Amino acid sequence: MPSRREFLAAAASLPLPAVPRFDAKAWRTRWIHPPAGESAGYGVYLFRKSFNLESPPASLMVRVSADSRYELRVNGVKLCWGPARGTLDWLHYETVDIAPHLRPGANVIAATVWNDGPYAALSQFSHETAFLLEAESSGFDQINAGPDWRCLRDAAYEAIPVPQRSQYGYFAIGPCEKFDAAKHPWGWEQPGFDDSAWLPVRMGYLAAGRGQRDAQTRWALVPRELPPMEETPVRLAKVRRAEGVKPPEDFPAKPAAWTVPANSKAILLLDHGHLATGFPVLSIDGGQGARVSLRYSEGLFQSEKPRRVKGNRNEVEGKTFWGYGDVVVADGRPRQWRPLYWRTWRYIELAVETGAAPLTINDVSAVYTGYPFSLKARFESTSPEHAQIFETGWRTARLCAHETYMDCPYYEQLQYAGDTRIQCLVTLFNSGDPRLVRAAIRLLERSRTPDGITLSRSPSTLPQFIPPFSLWWICMVHDYWWYVPDPDFVREMLPGVRSVLGFYQQFIGDDGLLASMPYWNYVDWVPAWRNGTPPSSEDRMSATIHMQLLLALQAAADLEAATGDGTRAAEYRVLALRLAVNIRSRFWKSGRRMFSEDLEGNRFSQHANVLAVLAGLVEDAAASKDLMERTSSAPPSELDPCSVYFRFYLDRAMAKAGLGDRYLERLGTWQFMLSEGLTTWAEIDRPETRSDCHAWGASPNIEFLRTVLGVDSAAPGFSKVSIRPHLGPFKRLAGAVPHPKGIISVEIERTATAYAIKHSAPPGVEIVL
Template sequence: MKNYLFAIILIIGLNAVKAQNTTYINPALLKGEWPANWITCPGVPQRDYGVYHFRKVFSLDEKPAKFIIHVSADNRYRLFVNGHPVCSGPARGDLYNWYFETVDIAQFLQPGNNIVAALVWNMGVYAPVAQISNQTAFVLQGDGDKEEMINTNSNWKVVKDNSYTPCATDNGERLHTYMVIGPGDQVNAATYPWGWEQLNFDDKQWLPAKQVANPAVAGYGTDNRWTLVPRNIPLMEETMQRISKVRRASGIEVSNDFLSGSHPLTIPANTTVSILLDQTFNTVAYPELLVSMGKEATIKMTYAEALFDKQNQKGNRDDIEGKHILGNYDIFEPDGGNKRLFRPLWFRTWRYMQLDITTKDEPLVIEDLYGMHTGYPFKAVATFAGNDSSLQDIWKVGWRTALLCAGETYFDCPYYEQLQYEGDTRIQSLISLYVTGDDRLMRKALLDFYHSRVPEGLTQGRYPSNRLQVIPPFSLYWISMIYDYWMLRKDDSFLQQFLNPVRGILEWYEKNIDTSKKMLGPMKWWNFTDWNTAFANGVPDGAVDGNSSVITLQYAYTLEQAARFFAAYGKTNEAAHYTMLANELKTNTFRECFDKEKEEMANTPDKKTFSQHAGIMGVLTGAVPANQMKQVMQKVLTDTSLSQATFYYRFYLTRALKKAGMADLYYSQLKPWRDMLKKGLTTFAENPDPTRSDCHAWSSSPNYDFLATICGIMPASPGFSSVIIEPALGELTHVQGSMPHPDGKIIVALQRKGMNGIIAEITLPAKLTGKFVWNGKEVKLKSGKQSIVL
């Protein structure tokens, strides 16, 4: 919360510091303990909810050319230098891998006195499930001798901010769903220390900070509360985003003008009003509300992805008639001051925002209201277009979905959980690499799950997380993520650290094989596969009591990937064992579960239930013989008695279509995404309606498959050292696509020639070769631009 001028500085400052962000770290700080101290506020419960302000005034003879610092906190911080916002963090990890940010703050410094200040908060028992914590603390370490003057110690000052109270702590109960993103903020402006981050603020009443411990980096220390590691992803971006429309108002007439920032809106004294705003698309942002006057007024800001009707159904997301808002909220209580800026501690997700305002004896002036869009700074460089222009809508909405589900980790959904799950993250990572070429968040995700392992050898199903959840099939998807990364990037030193944990997961599964059936037997933990309506809590038949064809074949699928991965690093004996075991599982599962009369795979050997999932995995693994794949996949697509795959598992449906030589059907399988667009969704949902989340990353798979399936661009060998381009146009007559490659860009332009022919123009980066495949014919590809007519 700052004045209006600071709101403008915010936009400039955060963008400016991105250019200054540096990965340079004094090597001496990567060994042993730091000279700085972890500091905290004295006299407060260290693990309870609390918001704190830290300050340090220091003097410089001249403006430095560079001034590098390293900073972190528990739970989180927002750093200011001379009133300018510099960075936020830390990137979420765990106590063994507690990240610190490295930034050069020289651009914000001046000769003479300077102020470095930090807003630090601990959500305590209200913390998001994605937030791991020890206790309230803050640390700042200068990189070298000239910067050490601002190292955190007892010379820093601190105050507890009593203006904050957690609200919206019952989101899950009110929405009747699983919601674990943390509380809203209720802020009483009368007790907020306005101007605390400015140099001229009077901090005489503040306390000396309490020293907690010396910071230790990974591999050092004897009594660590946190083990520090360098941040391995860029800082999150922030850009101003105006709200588009006033959809309705009661108690006052409101036009769209006040949303422009140049037409303040006055709410008379002793008035109650409600204003529904429509961003027109789902977003993730920090709302910033600038107000004047309005002493003792109350402003409640409620955020929702969609409105609800009287039956609590969403219906068409564009419609508001007869609908109400229900969701996460913040409350701001103005003190009558001039241009007070409210910004919540954490970002919010919304398409709709409702302001419910009650004024007392003084009118309230809303000077401005906007969002600061935030997230991982992915930049789309891939392109896709075709003769069906509606595919552009799917591409655009899919990419927005992927962006909103990418922050300091990948999110399954930004509104309800903000948790990183392997099942979601595998798909998200492929989208990231195909659309942006930026692999840093995928690398962090692979490491996060590596750090999550439990004593049995499995990864946790989601991580970082302060609650234990083990989903054994998601451990398999983590191995698939490693395989994907291996195929798309040459990064041997990074990849080889995963050989042992991969081995441990596969051994856990091997110990669970039912030797009589030669399929997986009963398994512990939560064997989630898909949220389809026939699977109890997402778990297919046979997972709990034994002999699930779906999970047995997923294990076989993963064994084959692991065999190729292990063989590449000289582990030939293990690779041979994994191949042998995969073949045995596939053979026996097909024998036990394939119904010859139905030409369908059953969920278990008793053949009482059948699903698309069983058929998909049967084909994808090759358990179904090649000469039967097309018949089986035809049944998968047409037999509505099969329990159906949701948006998530349709990613694997597409993989199975490609395996069966039926990839041309992919284009016709886009109806679920077209239906979501018809319902006014601006991001893709978790499930078909009625759905919880309107923004769920696993439903963005078209942004991968438009390039990997329709354009047919796939790595043909590890490290993307060669490429195979095998288009599947379906009913399309022409498409164009491009995607990043480690050596440059792959560009394809495809035009049908008659019923069965094709004209292709393909450009490959220098040194990249491969092959083009069309209707069983192969043409070698070389680097550079080439034309093919078949």
């Protein structure tokens, strides 16, 4: 396995392909399925193709995909896994060169294909279990998926469903697994394995690219646009509790074998030291019939507290472990197991129950996995806390980024537009890699319904509508246009932008305000709001929703003017101006000198006033500064407060109002979470948070660079760079920000009357101080 540095270097060197909306590539190969009657429901299937070669070719590219998931091996070597998350009408295929792993004589291509059936994650689409492999060169059609492939259902696997709802929250992930080693055909992926008892595959329809005429297949194929996910071996940190056995002192930080006697039980609580996503790896020997369970948890729960209260995540004494998990049944032989799909944990509870034979645990380790980001940003101050906040934010962002962004890796693994806008900006400011950003924007655009809006999340087999998230999606497209030099992609998104705004326009009444709207108009998790929806008048939407629409209209006007229809841009500007006038005349309450959420002026929030500043609804700089000083300092009893999620917008408004120098003094939200022992940012900055890992809280990884260091785009495509620092109480700061052309490095020192700024930038990058 390559080192992490080698892997990231290879991933970063992959081109940024212009992935088309349609793929007219002609396929010569049909999908293959398990034998008749076995394609529906949960199942793990093994597909094999044996063949002989006189001498391997220098290169042999194959295209491969599956419904739902697969791992591809050649002569026992795993080459790739996928397909990258998508939908049935946007199903990715991977292209991989198998030649380096071929040999003269006997060879075998082997694929593990699984379908989680009724237990599947909400992000996983499926029609029926199927597999596809085709050599790009017709000279190697002998290896293509076809009637001479063999198939076996692997009876070793059983699903362990994760309930969608429990006292610990809402879940949308796929199942865990029970693996019975005695039922697995060990060695099946190697040449020479006897598969004569396996059944022939069932042939399906001819494969077809998306956009081909009269394709008789449910899967519309498009090439994968993302690099392979990273896989890096890692060690767990330590044992926190042990019952029934005393493991070696260095375990699990170092490999060390230990044995559980026959007819006994043992339980270990293993601490990774921080939250992680990856594949746990269990190595065992002996103990025929012994059961080993691995349960995963972000943190232990306080037994005497109301549900979901965890307290300090570093503390385990007197706490209750809860988590979903896997089960492995030993067959008495030396075996190594890892699950088919990755898991999330900080703590792993390892429980062993033996029968007539002792079981030896040779090792418990893990393989980290996630999108192969490389951190290129840097932020240096004299405060160790800043470094900890930056590191924690980057870890959070990484664990919430795989084949898609996701709100959280433990509970849902769904790509919500509201979360993803912030995650995309974290990506661009910290790594500069726009590939996952572009894929996210496209997947959300492809979720548009006949109503015109996007789904709240995509991919998702369960449609959910949060119309304000469609407005944030428009702002995502605007962010991409501002930071990535890719106008053709922005132009491709314009029909979706127009569609979303068309949905909203039908709800604007004669008074120029939005009438009550359908679906879930979620904004933020505010304790006083019902289901995250801001209070409003009976027949008109809240001020915050109006302001989101105003921001989206302003963004759409910019996009149309730069890449689309100038006439439409002018129309959007007129609509935005009218809406701004109506918002100010109806929601501004002069007695409070603030915007209220409802027309009557009964409810006020930070959100409405924050977005008012961002949308330019406040008449001048002095008024904006005054409003934000009062908004940011008001207690929750006076203004409904922003959660950690909406702090992204509050801090942007503070900077726009000329209060950026206060940013480093306003880190209490993240300081609280660090004091709770969190190693990633939680879903909400309150003790009863559900998820311990929500990247919508990673906005300091943007604002340390954009607000404090002051490095930002000053023109579309990052074609100009502005440096406008806000050091707050600090006299010196330094850092670096990735740019499409390279790295921008900055050193800033405060003098008695000004800033002394040293900077370096790639050739051709214009800097505006």
